[in-house]
Amino acid sequence: MKTLLESGFSVAVQPGAGVDAGFSDQDYEEAGASIEEEPWRGADFLASLRAPAPEWLGLLNPGAVVVGLFSPAMEPDLAVGAAEAGVSLFSLELLPRITRAQSMDALSSQATVTGYWGTLVAATRLPRFFPMLMTAAGTIPPARVLVIGAGVAGLQAIATARRLGAAVVGHDVRPVSQTEVESLGAKFLSLEAGDVTEGSGGYAASQPAEVQRRQREVLAPAIENSDVVITTAAIPGRRAPVIVTSEMVQSMRTGSVVVDLAADTGGNCELTQVGKEVRVPGGAVVIGVRNPPGGMPMHASQLYSRNIVTFAQAVLSEGKISLDLTDEVLEASCVVYGGEIRHQPTADRVGLAGA
Numbered sequence: 001m002k003t004l005l006e007s008g009f010s011v012a013v014q015p016g017a018g019v020d021a022g023f024s025d026q027d028y029e030e031a032g033a034s035i036e037e038e039p040w041r042g043a044d045f046l047a048s049l050r051a052p053a054p055e056w057l058g059l060l061n062p063g064a065v066v067v068g069l070f071s072p073a074m075e076p077d078l079a080v081g082a083a084e085a086g087v088s089l090f091s092l093e094l095l096p097r098i099t100r101a102q103s104m105d106a107l108s109s110q111a112t113v114t115g116y117w118g119t120l121v122a123a124t125r126l127p128r129f130f131p132m133l134m135t136a137a138g139t140i141p142p143a144r145v146l147v148i149g150a151g152v153a154g155l156q157a158i159a160t161a162r163r164l165g166a167a168v169v170g171h172d173v174r175p176v177s178q179t180e181v182e183s184l185g186a187k188f189l190s191l192e193a194g195d196v197t198e199g200s201g202g203y204a205a206s207q208p209a210e211v212q213r214r215q216r217e218v219l220a221p222a223i224e225n226s227d228v229v230i231t232t233a234a235i236p237g238r239r240a241p242v243i244v245t246s247e248m249v250q251s252m253r254t255g256s257v258v259v260d261l262a263a264d265t266g267g268n269c270e271l272t273q274v275g276k277e278v279r280v281p282g283g284a285v286v287i288g289v290r291n292p293p294g295g296m297p298m299h300a301s302q303l304y305s306r307n308i309v310t311f312a313q314a315v316l317s318e319g320k321i322s323l324d325l326t327d328e329v330l331e332a333s334c335v336v337y338g339g340e341i342r343h344q345p346t347a348d349r350v351g352l353a354g355a
């Protein structure tokens with residue numbers, strides 16, 4: 001906010017927008033913003049988290065920029081609405097993974113919160129300690145935690161579980177993640193399979209049947225031996241891969257916990273129900289965490305605001321929108337510009353929706 005005001009912009013905020021994050025309307029007013037029922041009315045730049053209501057788009061100034069985390073291919077109506085309203089739509093999921101875009105990378109900032117929160121959910125739900133304890137009343141061994149998916153969220157989950165003193169194992173299909181997992185003091189569970197399919201930009205891709213079979217072989221005993229399984233595996237723009245089967249969960253001891261942090265995109269566990277806790281025959285529970293960053297709204301918002309402000313600085317100049325779509329950051333994250341849907345998967349989806 002301060003940065004935007006110093007750059008000569010006026011900022012309007014919806015009433016109550018920051019309540020869960022710990023900021024009152026008065027806090028925003030004291031920082032120099034105005035509180036408005038419809039802050040998008042006549043705005044040149046609209047920052048939101050998820051898709052704005054379709055009717056807001058027509059109330060923005062023509063040529064306005066809308067930015068957020070929109071999963072555009074999953075929401076073709078948003079792109080169509082933006083194209084019809086003549087506003088430009090940018091989605092931060094599409095940012096290229098280059099150094100200059102890192103401070104705008106909302107997927108990473110929110111994944112950091114997700115991983116931390118997921119471990120805390122597991123630790124508070126598990127009916128035993130995470131750390132090893134040596135007490136006069138006996139010695140308690142550390143909890144065994146398995147983290148599946150060692151991207152940003154997974155590594156944060158591992159680091160948090162290690163800080164709490166658990167014995168942690170990390171697993172990922174990308175062999176390069178082994179060093180990162182081990183640098184956090186966890187063991188790495190490798191597939192030792194040669195035919196893992198690599199994605200681009202450091203992301204994973206869907207795995208062939210043979211790799212999936214090998215993965216189940218490797219994971220089944222590891223899951224049976226774990227008190228906690230935290231899953232974070234994702235493939236950009238796709239449903240989350242199903243990795244943990246119901247048999248695997250049923251093999252876990254009574255009281256064990258599976259925390260599925262990919263629940264919003266379909267879940268990594270066969271038994272996951274988003275926003276619910278499922279008790280499984282055998283005594284384990286599967287927690288399908290809905291919107292994990294929402295578990296820690298203050299820091300999730302703070303990090304997201306930094307992502308948005310950095311993006312705003314890239315598209316606003318001397319009080320005006322100034323879009324240079326030859327800039328690779330803007331080019332990659334642009335969904336709609338000049339009435340045209342430029343993001344091909346979204347355009348394909350719109351074509352399908354209209355067919």
Ligand SMILES: NC(=O)c1ccc[n+]([C@@H]2O[C@H](COP(=O)([O-])OP(=O)(O)OC[C@H]3O[C@@H](n4cnc5c(N)ncnc54)[C@H](O)[C@@H]3O)[C@@H](O)[C@H]2O)c1
Pocket residue numbers: 096097098099101102105107108111148149150151152153154171172173174177201202203204205207232233234235236241243
């Ligand atoms: N340079 C940058 O700007 C930048 C920014 C963020 C992340 N990264 C890197 O990109 C990589 C991906 O990170 P992310 O957090 O965005 O990933 P993500 O959220 O897309 O996926 C989470 C993890 O799940 C793993 N996964 C996917 N399918 C799987 C399967 N079937 N079984 C097991 N694991 C599976 C992925 O390999 C990934 O590590 C990491 O190496 C991360 O450090 C780079």
